[in-house]
Amino acid sequence: xxxxxxxxVCEAEKGEMLLKIARRNHIHIPTLCHSDALPGLGSCxxxxxxILDRGRRSVVTSCIYPVKNEIEVFTHSDKIKSIRRNLLMLxxxxxxxxxxxxxxxxxxxVPDNIRFSGGKNEHCILCGLCVKAxxxxxxxxxxxxxxxxxxxxxxxxxxxxAQCIGCGSCAYVCPTNAIKIEEHxxxxxxxxxxxxxxxxxxxxxxxATMEQLEFSRxxxxxxxxxxxxxxxxxxVTGEKLRDIYERV
Amino acid sequence: MMNRTVYVCCGTGCLANxxxxxxxxxxxxxxxxxxDADVKTIVKSTGCNGLCEKGPLVKIEPDNICYSKVKASDxxxxxxxxxxxxxxxxxLLIFDTAQGKKVISHKDTDFYKCQQKIAxxxxxxxxxxxxxxxxxxxxxxxxxxxxxxxxPDDVISEIEKSGLRGRGGGGFPTGRKWRQCYSIDNFPKxxxxxxxxxxxxxxxxxxxxxxxxxxxxxxMIICAYSIKSHSGFIYIRDEYALALKNMDCALRQAxxxxxxxxxxxxxxxxxxxxxxxxxxxxxxxxxxxxMQSIEGNVGEPRAKYIHSVEKGLWGQPTVLNxxxxxxxxxxxxxxxxxxxxxxxxxxxxxTKVFSLVGxxxxxxxxxxxxxxxxxxxxxxxxxxxxxxRKFKAVQSGGPSGGCIPESLxxxxxxxxxxxxxxxxxxxxxxxVMDERTCMVDVAxxxxxxxxxxSCGKCVACREGIKRMLEILTDICxxxxxxxxxxxxxxxxHTVEEASLCGLGKTAPNPVLTTLKYFKDEYYAHIRDKRCPxxxxxxxxxxxxxxxxxxxxxxxxxxxxxxxxxGEKGKPYHIxxxxxxxxxxxxxxxxxxAVGVKxxxxx
Numbered sequence: 032x033x034x035x036x037x038x039x040v041c042e043a044e045k046g047e048m049l050l051k052i053a054r055r056n057h058i059h060i061p062t063l064c065h066s067d068a069l070p071g072l073g074s075c076x077x078x079x080x081x082i083l084d085r086g087r088r089s090v091v092t093s094c095i096y097p098v099k100n101e102i103e104v105f106t107h108s109d110k111i112k113s114i115r116r117n118l119l120m121l122x123x124x125x126x127x128x129x130x131x132x133x134x135x136x137x138x139x140x141v142p143d144n145i146r147f148s149g150g151k152n153e154h155c156i157l158c159g160l161c162v163k164a165x166x167x168x169x170x171x172x173x174x175x176x177x178x179x180x181x182x183x184x185x186x187x188x189x190x191x192x193a194q195c196i197g198c199g200s201c202a203y204v205c206p207t208n209a210i211k212i213e214e215h216x217x218x219x220x221x222x223x224x225x226x227x228x229x230x231x232x233x234x235x236x237x238x239a240t241m242e243q244l245e246f247s248r249x250x251x252x253x254x255x256x257x258x259x260x261x262x263x264x265x266x267v268t269g270e271k272l273r274d275i276y277e278r279v
Numbered sequence: 280m281m282n283r284t285v286y287v288c289c290g291t292g293c294l295a296n297x298x299x300x301x302x303x304x305x306x307x308x309x310x311x312x313x314x315d316a317d318v319k320t321i322v323k324s325t326g327c328n329g330l331c332e333k334g335p336l337v338k339i340e341p342d343n344i345c346y347s348k349v350k351a352s353d354x355x356x357x358x359x360x361x362x363x364x365x366x367x368x369x370x371l372l373i374f375d376t377a378q379g380k381k382v383i384s385h386k387d388t389d390f391y392k393c394q395q396k397i398a399x400x401x402x403x404x405x406x407x408x409x410x411x412x413x414x415x416x417x418x419x420x421x422x423x424x425x426x427x428x429x430x431p432d433d434v435i436s437e438i439e440k441s442g443l444r445g446r447g448g449g450g451f452p453t454g455r456k457w458r459q460c461y462s463i464d465n466f467p468k469x470x471x472x473x474x475x476x477x478x479x480x481x482x483x484x485x486x487x488x489x490x491x492x493x494x495x496x497x498x499m500i501i502c503a504y505s506i507k508s509h510s511g512f513i514y515i516r517d518e519y520a521l522a523l524k525n526m527d528c529a530l531r532q533a534x535x536x537x538x539x540x541x542x543x544x545x546x547x548x549x550x551x552x553x554x555x556x557x558x559x560x561x562x563x564x565x566x567x568x569x570m571q572s573i574e575g576n577v578g579e580p581r582a583k584y585i586h587s588v589e590k591g592l593w594g595q596p597t598v599l600n601x602x603x604x605x606x607x608x609x610x611x612x613x614x615x616x617x618x619x620x621x622x623x624x625x626x627x628x629x630t631k632v633f634s635l636v637g638x639x640x641x642x643x644x645x646x647x648x649x650x651x652x653x654x655x656x657x658x659x660x661x662x663x664x665x666x667x668r669k670f671k672a673v674q675s676g677g678p679s680g681g682c683i684p685e686s687l688x689x690x691x692x693x694x695x696x697x698x699x700x701x702x703x704x705x706x707x708x709x710x711v712m713d714e715r716t717c718m719v720d721v722a723x724x725x726x727x728x729x730x731x732x733s734c735g736k737c738v739a740c741r742e743g744i745k746r747m748l749e750i751l752t753d754i755c756x757x758x759x760x761x762x763x764x765x766x767x768x769x770x771x772h773t774v775e776e777a778s779l780c781g782l783g784k785t786a787p788n789p790v791l792t793t794l795k796y797f798k799d800e801y802y803a804h805i806r807d808k809r810c811p812x813x814x815x816x817x818x819x820x821x822x823x824x825x826x827x828x829x830x831x832x833x834x835x836x837x838x839x840x841x842x843x844x845g846e847k848g849k850p851y852h853i854x855x856x857x858x859x860x861x862x863x864x865x866x867x868x869x870x871x872a873v874g875v876k877x878x879x880x881x
Contacts, residue, residue: 073582076739076777090776095582110776117773121742146766147746157735175577175735178560180745182735 036104049093049104050078060106061115061135063206064158065094069167074158075206076118077135081105090114116141126153131207154209157182161201161210169250170194173201173222186222196242197226231260233267283320283362285309287349288336288403290327290486291521292643297351298335299324304354305337312358320362323412326490327482328403329644330390333373338385338403345385346371376640376662390641393660395622397630398446398606399646402490407525410532413493419538421609425501426546434505435461438608440616442628447473447564447601448676448705449781450627450694460506460588460598469592470503470511470550471599473569477516477561478677479728481708483632484602486644488515488522491606492529496539496552498605501612502598503550511550512592514569516557526554561678561732564706565780566591566599568734579736580780601706603632623649627693631704637674637711638665647692654688657711666866669714672796676705678725678732679785681792682718701792703785715862717814718797719804723751725789733782740783743774747790754801755815757808764801768794813875816860820876823864825850827872834864834873 034043034052041056048070053060063075073095080093083103090110105111116139123136124147136143157175161184165173172195176185186192197219202210212221217237219226228237229244238260248256259267287293287302306322328336333347339361346357349371360366372381377389385391396402405412413419425434439454460468472495476484487495499511515523530552533539541549555573562568563578570592572578591597607629611619623629627649633656636642640662647656657663657673664670672682675692681702683690690696694704712721726748735741750767753759771787771794778784794801803811810818823834823843828850835843835851842858845851853864853873864873 073779074737076737076779079777091584092582092779096584114773114777117743117770118738118777121738121746124746125742146763147749156738157741159736175579178562178578178735179729179731179733180735180741180748181731182741 032098032101034098034102034104037106043098045099046097049080049082049091049096049098052098053093053104053106058106060093061138062094063131063135063156064160066160066204069160069163069204071095072159072163075156077115079111079114081108081111112139115139120145122156124149126156126207126209128152129154129156129207129209132156154207155184155205156207156209157184158206159184160204160206164200164204168198168200170196170198170246172196186224189223191224192222195222195224196246197221197224197240198243198246229258231263232258233263234260236260283342284340285320285322285362286325286338286340286403287322288326288328288334288338289324290331290334290402290489291482292327292331293334293336294521296335296348298349300351301335301337301349301354304351305358308354308358309362312363323406324408325405326402326407327486327644328385329394329399329486329646330373330385330388330641331643332641336385336403337371343384343386345373345383347373347385377659389659390643390645390662393651393655394646395630395648396646397610397619397622398487398494398603398632399491399644400610401494402486405491407490407492408528410493410529410536413491417613418493418609419497421612422497422500422538423544424612425504426544426548431461431505431507434501434612437616438611441611441619442616442623442626443604443607443611443619444627444694445601446603446607446631446706447566448703450704453600453604456588456600457502457506457598459586460596463589463596465596466507467510467595468506468508469595469597470499470506470508471566471569471573471592471597472499472511472513472605473564473566473599473601474513474515474519474522475557475564475569476519476602476706477564477732478706478708480636480710481634481677481706483634483644483707485519485522487602487606487632488519489525492522492526493533494609495526495602495605496529496533498600498608499552500539500543500550501608502600502605504548506596506598508598509549509551511552512555512573513552514555514557514563514573516559516563518559523554523556530554560734561728562734562780562782565782567780569599570597577734579734580782582779603707624691624693626695631692631707633692633707633709635661635709635711637709638668638713638716639663639711640665649693650691652689652691653683656692656709657688661711664711664713666713670711671714671716672712672718672721674702674710674712674721674789675708676703676785676788677708678728679703679782679788680705680708681788682712682721682796683792684796686796701788701795703788715812715814715865717755717810717812718793718800719751719754719810720812720814722790722793723748723755726751726786729782729786733786734780737777737779737783739774739777740779740786743770743778743783744786746770747774747787751790754804755810756817757804757815759801759805761805763805764794764798811875813860813862813865819860820855821853821858821860821862821864821873822876823851823853824872824874827870829870829872831869833867833869837863837867839863 043052061077064072073092078093119136119141122132127149172192202212217228226240231238302324335349337346337349375382375388435457443453444450560578563572565580568578568580587597630646632646674682730744730748733740750763774787803809813819840859842854
């Protein structure tokens with residue numbers, strides 16, 4: 032099946048998400064809440080595009096829109112640009128000090144003197160990626176709490192969560208760096224909970240929490256887990272491969 | 280032996296006015312006086328009769344007498360005079376405003392005469408706690424017809440031909456929905472009843488669930504048979520305690536009688552229904568959020584690019600319909616699609632139940648054929664505006680509906696007309712507003728409601744509504760500018776276009792319709808810093824017209840802030856400093872002497 036995006040003919044499979052097709056063809060559509068590993072949120076709305084489907088024009092969310100027909104897509108029509116500008120104005124009003132939002136705001140030429148009262152220290156845009164990451168990992172330590180304008184991401188009753196293993200996946204996937212993760216003297220603090228870090232067996236750098244390693248051990252079902260940090264793991268693997276190739 | 284039945288309305292409105300005491304007292308007295316010496320009298324508690332304004336209602340059949348505003352202390356008189364002697368208790372009859380006199384039967388009032396009851400056909404006529412009452416009025420006959428004389432394809436064709444459209448708001452053709460689900464070869468399939476009625480001032484679904492739960496059950500079984508589903512859910516909000524109780528009882532009785540569960544009526548077909556109690560989030564009335572909620576997740580909608588009929592509850596094909604839609608099904612099967620199709624307008628068939636509330640004389644529940652004009656609904660059935668004030672607008676379709684002005688009152692009520700003028704059918708709320716309603720304040724009220732009830736998942740809806748509320752609040756406080764109106768409208772369009780679900784897409788309606796039809800009120804707030812209706816406290820001052828004031832003192836008596844002073848023979852005065860601008864003085868004055876101060880304020 033062929034679809035046309037901004038005048039470019041693109042090959043598409045039925046049921047494939049529009050955003051994916053566009054990215055494969057190097058057509059840029061801005062997103063905040065999209066992650067290839069955790070797709071399907073559709074909450075930031077920045078990826079909206081206009082489509083022409085059998086003579087009918089409509090606005091769709093490209094990250095969750097499965098292509099069914101041979102449609103024509105407009106990713107930067109005047110209407111879409113106006114919607115994105117307004118969305119960025121709203122996001123900027125929420126998190127005026129956030130770098131990611133500010134960069135997008137400038138890209139879409141949204142003035143910085145907006146009318147609304149500001150959320151001063153807010154960085155979270157409630158995209159939900161952190162919650163989804165935590166859920167997919169199998170911990171579900173955080174969730175969205177409340178609804179409407181009081182919605183936020185938190186642990187149950189804002190207290191340190193028994194489920195949290197301090198892995199930091201939530202902070203890793205956050206598009207606006209809104210989740211605070213601090214490390215001092217071998218202790219990691221995240222979501223109001225402190226975690227003792229385990230040192231790498233090779234370089235001695237603190238690299239993971241006890242709980243995280245225990246969680247992985249259980250999940251993998253093996254008793255033996257190498258206590259190596261990310262870079263040492265690479266180095267060791269590299270050395271092993273080198274040994275093998277040298278022998279050959 | 281003659282049979283006589285006394286029906287005591289035990290809908291929520293009447294219950295709140297102690298109709299249960301009336302019921303108990305009547306029952307006790309009838310036994311005591313042994314009325315059943317020559318006439319056998321049964322007392323029944325029924326669902327809501329609709330005319331809640333005049334409740335508690337007591338109907339006596341076959342005498343065709345209806346008493347209104349009955350108290351427990353009236354029971355003795357009713358028993359002695361009417362039941363024993365056959366006389367009418369004149370003081371308890373309904374006063375029909377249209378005819379200007381008291382009427383014996385409620386059916387003689389304009390309120391009932393203009394109605395046509397399909398979904399509400401049994402309510403007020405049966406005891407919802409007794410399945411025999413339902414069966415007596417033809418209940419479960421449609422199910423029998425379907426199970427033994429129709430194949431699934433025929434059932435769906437019949438619903439398709441009837442032209443029935445979903446009564447929950449969207450108006451999607453019900454038959455087409457069933458057909459799509461039927462054509463998908465993926466099992467299990469589910470049937471859901473959406474009873475999460477959350478619109479402020481709406482109680483249609485509640486009334487059906489409370490007053491005639493079996494019709495919903497029957498409708499669902501018919502659908503289940505036609506799409507080959509064996510499992511159904513009724514989602515009822517937890518606040519509806521009586522609906523939950525009556526539905527639970529009806530499900531139990533239906534199972535006992537073999538209408539539900541395994542091998543229904545010995546046909547070999549299995550289907551059972553479970554009640555799910557909603558936690559009170561407005562957004563869970565949105566079908567996909569409702570399914571999330573049943574699954575045990577946070578009630579957040581998803582995009583409907585893949586329909587629920589294909590991937591709904593637990594990713595399986597699902598038919599979800601609203602309570603009122605289900606209530607129509609058995610009647611369509613029994614009377615046929617041609618009969619149903621003959622009622623209503625070209626694209627909106629049948630009837631629609633509305634909860635008529637606000638500043639209207641006859642508040643209550645009405646079922647009218649599609650195509651009835653708004654004017655007939657408000658002025659004939661509703662009896663006009665309380666205190667014969669000037670009508671200003673009617674708000675239809677719940678918080679994300681629109682405000683319809685006087686000039687459009689002659690339009691027929693149907694799905695497409697309401698949508699074309701910027702409002703919507705919604706689930707059927709009709710809130711009547713008079714000249715004492717500030718339209719900017721109304722827009723602010725609904726946007727505030729939605730700001731709390733949006734699920735908060737997507738940026739457009741959550742942040743957009745929040746900022747719309749900020750602008751509207753500023754305008755109500757006299758801090759708005761004319762540029763704000765452009766920004767407000769601009770935001771409305773973004774929220775409309777870019778929101779994920781129906782709640783967000785329709786949320787700007789109250790703002791857009793008030794901007795369209797009542798822009799002068801916005802200007803009065805912005806340019807003149809004046810609220811013409813006298814509602815926004817920052818922009819309002821009241822005054823007493825010295826020429827009209829009869830110094831009766833009623834305004835002073837009703838003033839909660841003791842801001843009104845005066846003495847006999849001289850006009851009263853309002854002390855602006857201590858006035859809290861509640862408007863009680865205006866509403867209580869019988870001589871129209873109290874009003875909102877005209878002219879610009881600084």
